[in-house]
Amino acid sequence: MPESSTAHQSASLDAIDLDGLDIKLLVLDIDGTIAGHSNQINEQVLKAIRSAQAKGIQVAIATGRMYCSALRFHQAVNSTLPLLAYQGAWIQDPATDKIYQHLPVSRSTAEQLLDYFESEALRSLLSVHFYINDQLYVREITSETKIYAQRSGIQPQPVGDLRNTLNDEPTKILALSDDTAIIDQLWGSLRKQYTPAELYLTKSVATFFEATHPAVNKGAAVRYLAEDLLGLQAHNVMAIGDNFNDVEMLEYAGLGVAMGNAPPEVQALAQWVAPTVEQDGAAAAIETFML
Numbered sequence: 572m573p574e575s576s577t578a579h580q581s582a583s584l585d586a587i588d589l590d591g592l593d594i595k596l597l598v599l600d601i602d603g604t605i606a607g608h609s610n611q612i613n614e615q616v617l618k619a620i621r622s623a624q625a626k627g628i629q630v631a632i633a634t635g636r637m638y639c640s641a642l643r644f645h646q647a648v649n650s651t652l653p654l655l656a657y658q659g660a661w662i663q664d665p666a667t668d669k670i671y672q673h674l675p676v677s678r679s680t681a682e683q684l685l686d687y688f689e690s691e692a693l694r695s696l697l698s699v700h701f702y703i704n705d706q707l708y709v710r711e712i713t714s715e716t717k718i719y720a721q722r723s724g725i726q727p728q729p730v731g732d733l734r735n736t737l738n739d740e741p742t743k744i745l746a747l748s749d750d751t752a753i754i755d756q757l758w759g760s761l762r763k764q765y766t767p768a769e770l771y772l773t774k775s776v777a778t779f780f781e782a783t784h785p786a787v788n789k790g791a792a793v794r795y796l797a798e799d800l801l802g803l804q805a806h807n808v809m810a811i812g813d814n815f816n817d818v819e820m821l822e823y824a825g826l827g828v829a830m831g832n833a834p835p836e837v838q839a840l841a842q843w844v845a846p847t848v849e850q851d852g853a854a855a856a857i858e859t860f861m862l
Contacts, residue, residue, distance in 0.1 A: 592825050594861060595807040597623055598655075598793050599853065600820075601634045601644050602776065603813035604830055607848040610722055612647050619854035620648050623861045631655060631796060633789045635743075635775040635816050638663055638705050640723040652796065657702065657743045658773065658816055659792025660783045672795065674784035675740035680770060684744055684782060685733055687761070696753050700745040701733050708736045715747040715778075746780045754780045773816040781816065790819025809860060811845065811853050813837070828856045 597620075599605050605612050620630055631652040634641045638656040645654045645665060653664040653671055662672040676684075681701070688699045698713040707727045709716050720727050730736055748754055757780045761772055771783045793810060797803040806825035810817070813830035814837060821827030821841050829841035830852050838844050843859075845852030 592809075592860075593807055594628060594809045594826065595803055596629050596631065596797055596801060596809070597857070597861070598631045598633050598796075598808060598810040598820060598824065599648070600789075600812040600814075600817050601632060601636060601641060603832055603848050604811055604817075605648075605848070605853050606644065612644065613851055613854075615851040616854045617647065619857040619862065623857050624649065626861065628861060629801070631793075633659065633793060633810070633812075633817075633820060635773075635779075635781060636723065637702060637707065637725060640725050643724070653800065655789065655792040655796065658771070658775075658781065658783050658787050659789050659795075660742050660787040661705070662792060662795070671800070672792075673742065674787050675742050676744055676770070676782060676784055678737050678740050680782075681737060681741050681744060682734065684761075688746055693753075693757075696748055696750065698747040699733060700727070700743075700747065701736055701741045702743045702745070703736055703739045703741050705742070708733060713747075715749060719747065742783070744782045747778055748780075749778060751777045754778055775814050775816040788819040789817055790821075790823040793820050794823055809856075811856055813848065826860060828860075 605616050624630060629652055630648050630650050632641055632645045632650060633655040635658050636656060638661050641654055641656050642665060653662050655662050660674050663670045688697050698715040701708045707725055708730050709727045710731060710733055711729050716727055746757060758774060768785050771785050771787050773781050775781055797808050805823055808824040809826040810820045810824035811828040812821055813833040818837060818840055827841045828843045828845050829838045830845050831847040845856040
């Protein structure tokens, strides 16, 4: 772990009002938080989660992944709560199949984004994904899409012109590029074109640019789960995440923990920085604050 993370850990621990916390809900991101290169949850992390549950703490998953892709992680941690998928745009209880929330991107906005992504300057540089009814639609299967599909465990459907899919509104729109400078360019440019009241824009990893309905982010989803469904408050929530799409969740939670592999800007917003995902940092956080 970098020295700066160690320093942040100890300094933050001293600053946290542990007496003011009463953690009853633990919310976990998946990729980069509980699942690293192996795309599985290590036993050390599972053991810590089970120990927290044995103390009566409920566990939820909040992810940018598709609902169908996140389901195995939800099952692995034995969550009894609704699953917060697509940054919270899709909230569904696997036990009952009840969908509590679905906030898609408007058809007109989806068309505008597609026009931009398929402009002459960008078309050959990006793979564009439309997520509709928990299915993934793409113009064509690119190398980036193949890697994404393998990790996600889903089968993308190539349709040529993505406008043909817009009889239904997309839950999320994702642009992928191996060139992180292109993703940074998209983020900078589109944040000037769309206000937060028009579209929620984020990065979940350095090569993913994501767009969802403006009311969608993990913070809003966790607040809904905690306050509206469980009758809890922010001081009852601990959240662990590793990237820009976790920021709102970390800021909402009474205790927001960033992973040691998180970008420095995300670490700076957290109250505590855990070791990296490959060092089972989520387990360290759970053991430090819950066990």
